Amino acid sequence: MAKHKTPLLDELESGPWPSFVSDVKQEAEVRAKNEKGVEYQIPVEVCEDLLGVLELSYNDGETHWKHGGIVGVFGYGGGVIGRYCDQPEMFPGVAHFHTVRVAQPTAKYYTTEFLNKIIDIWDMRGSGLTNMHGSTGDIVFLGTTTPQLEEVFYELTHDADVDLGGSGSNLRTPAACLGMSRCEYACYDAQALCYDMTMEFQDELHRPAFPYKFKFKFDACPNSCVCALARSDFSVVGIWKDEIRIDQEAVAAYVGGEFKPNAGAHSGRDWGAFDIQKEVVDLCPGKCIKYADGKLEINDKECMHCMHCINTMPRALMIGNDRGASILCGAKAPILDGPQLSSLLVPFIKVEEPFDEIKEVVENIWDWWMEEGKNRERLGETMRRMGFQKLLEVTGIKADPRHVQEPRHNPYIFWKAEDVDGPWERDVNEYRKRHQR
């Protein structure tokens, strides 16, 4: 018998899509029965009370969670988000309901051995509810009490050999696409770079020293499966510089209908026979592909690296061999000055261990942003306030037409003394010798 009646939430159990309500109910039942004899360290009715408070929100049209208090583990300034219910008497099981962010393995591959280990910890010491995964990429353990935080951390680090993720004005847990592990488009080893930079900057990840949050995301190609250039302050996107490799026989197989275009992504509809002119050549943003006499030619100098031809004919076209990444900076959500995408800073950089060149770019950016950034100002906002030129200056990167979509619309240029010939300070009396008042 459920602790709270939840007629509104019950309506979310129907329909084909996995129902989180059914799942939370299932967890509530498992905890109530406790067939495994778990020594639960937080109230057993936590899942039922979560459904109860959510039902109340479905009635009220308002949330019932308060601002997080300052809770955490000793020595860290992030990784735990305090959360308290604003109706603790009605829902004592979730009166304290803190989140623990756990660092996910890059690209989210798991062994069941590891997963079972960490969920056993969460079974005994938390709500048994999670997010797999949070928006930034962490494993999110939803809901425990303050006394359990150190215990959870101790068991995670000692028994599962895993750390907490980031929160607050820290480096947030970096994330990467699956890159070379299972994708033929990977222009660099996104997982290796992500893991290396995560380990390099553990201090920045756990101890807040920044004006605001800072995110790294690593996409191994311009398809951008982890959305690096929309979702991270420092977006590393794989790219190649040389020629797209062509297998003409495979091109013929696509034209002949032997291979399905776009790896079969359009199989649910009859789009007619594959038309290489219409579907590849005409859609190329660089207008640099020609198909004549059964032969595909690409003028690679004009290639925009959009991936469309490669995506459409993955067995015929392959990324070039001179591979690396572009670095773009400053993406963020609308709070505060409106949404931003990352802006191109480094058109091409080699991605090779120990990745020192890439780390140098980050460190230069941080030195500047930590000095100039206002409280709660994302890098993208500092860039807008101070100007893109400033970012070039602090990173020592030369201006390049690739940095802009077009040159500026006004000549309001902030010239500096050293840019202009002759003395900068001038004597008004000298001036008046030439011009009467």
Next chain:
Amino acid sequence: MAFVSSGYNPDKPMENRISDIGPRDFREFLPPVIKNNYGKWLYHEILEPGVLVHVAESGDEVYTVRCGTARLMSITLIREMCEIADKHCDGYLRFTTRNNVEFMVDSKDKMAALKEDLLSRKFEGGSYKFPVGGTGAGVSNIVHTQGWVHCHTPATDASGTVKVIMDDLFDEFTGHNMPAPVRIAVACCLNMCGACHCSDIAVVGIHRKPPIIDHEYLDNLCEIPLAVASCPTGAVRPSKVEIDGKQFKTVAIKEERCMYCGNCYTMCPSLPLSDKEGDGIALMVGGKVSNRISMPKFSKVVVAFIPNEPPRWPTLTKTIRQIVEVYKAEANKYERLGDWAERIGWERFFEKTGLEFTPHLIDDFRDPAYYTWRQSTQFKF
């Protein structure tokens, strides 16, 4: 419920402390077929919606079955995933950035058995535990935030809205019947923890009433200068009020300047702004992140407000269905929603979708607004 110590000693917090170890090295968790062919993949094919095969230079193949999940999941469900992975996949599995779980096997036969097993599993309420899909030119799983389940600033729920949208778009998730991939995101407030500002369809929780000022407590709970500085439009200023003969330091809000971003509430718990009638959803469309064909672009607001209608948000799902149907029927192959809208023109977009164009949809926030107005006689009647 006796307290069980992990071994942590609160009197000596540094004793045996392990810190700064980071995540586990991903290399420990790669299935053998993935590890053996790392960086040596030749091509892939989507055999059917939700089922991929990747072929390596060595000739090895890996078959992946992708299943949508609710993101909010219990450890009982994760245990079940582990059982499936132990039974079919030698104890390996992975999750995707869009909240799918992927099971990988090294042969076609194993894949068929795995898929059958996954589709046979349902929750007691009747919904699938592991719907297979989310690939190619279809609707992929929704990236979303916490909503009323666990957040203090939401203007709508996330888990519930995601459930009802995906119930409605289930055939599009399990099929390849769209012109191009459709990426949907739900953010329960403008903080957009899921950064959904570049999605084909973005559902964003918004507030529409100014903060309520808890004068008697504000100065105790908040730093007034921080609350003042938090407002991007300068609508918050320091003030004093007298209540029952007592003076309180507080803030005043110029209501006509407020655009309900909620940033002041983030900084000051004495300025709550949630409200049953005030809160709801803005619907945005036409964003993308991929660099394919066209450049990445922001989503645009096409419906300024849809009320919260829990538990199943019928107006929201109906409006999304309306947009999806027209896009499905009219767009060219490979054309993302935003590229289609730009090709036909936004005036046509509103005509074809039947959505009403209101003054709320014209940008009036800061400089970028001007660049969205039309400085041309090039338009369509």
